[in-house]
Amino acid sequence: MQNNVIIAKKFFKHACYFEGSLTILAVILGWLCNTLPFAGLHFSESDLLVGLLGTLPLLIIFLALQHLPHPAIQEIRALLENTFGANLGPLHWTDLLILAGIAGFSEEVLFRGVLQPWLESIWNLTGGLILSNLIFALVHAVTPLYALLALLIGIYLGLSLDYQGERNLLIPIVIHSVYDFAAFMVILHNYRNRI
Template identity: 65%
Template structure:
């Protein structure tokens, strides 16, 4: 008889592997398109501090949207509870931090480290920012509203890349990772309260 915990454990592992594979995809695409996805990654205190600071507006918006009685937002909340909440609710907070960190790093290396610079060189800065985040929205299109919110978040992350005067991929990585971690905690808390 299969272990009852094996499905959630498998989901967590697959989610981590999938997100980590996005870094490999970024490296492969970067090699094919002659773009170094890590060229603008500088591990420094300024990038870390700016990233943590710029996580705050997204977090406040996330909490505000959780409270709105707008049906499509409530549908997203329910969908996230049923998918992520149901599969991750037995995980320790450190597991959620690991998954959020992998997702933040890998997705940002792919979208802001590889695609955005390549598209900026090919189409111009504004078009590169917009097109890369249309693609970001499409891969997050679980509902039309979720895709729109993902695009707006992607634009925010894309703009944060140059915040502070110097391009640093660390800033959107930190924002994305911390935001995902907070969202995971809230989704799991909501799921546990619904049980």
């Protein structure tokens, strides 16, 4: 049991470092591309609420997919349980909240804060949205279906960036972070029930 806790804490620390390093990568890429990563980030209570409510469709789809018997879905579920369930199982829920927050912030600053605006400046709004999320999908391509789901989620996050007419990175950050946290909790619940 003690060994599992040590492994989980090590996995958690490495995951946090990796996800956090994406913010550094975003700053460097932003500098190279002349795109300010945090230009579209500002606090707004209404955008915070939009972000929280914007998580609901993704969570409903995620929970629905948990019950589909399709082999490709079951492969993703097993992969997530064996990766995250086994490595994060002994951790407290607050650790999962921290990891989800870091992942949501860092990935959104990189993909929606730098890549999407930069690619929009080269192509157009639609081209930037699609190209940045093709990259997002490739980074998440652990299975072909998972890459497709990441592409669709990325497009949803990219569209949420401009939801109320004024670009605010807070919306996709909140959606991504809350979704990741809820998904971690479901994955751990399923993993613990299985073992």
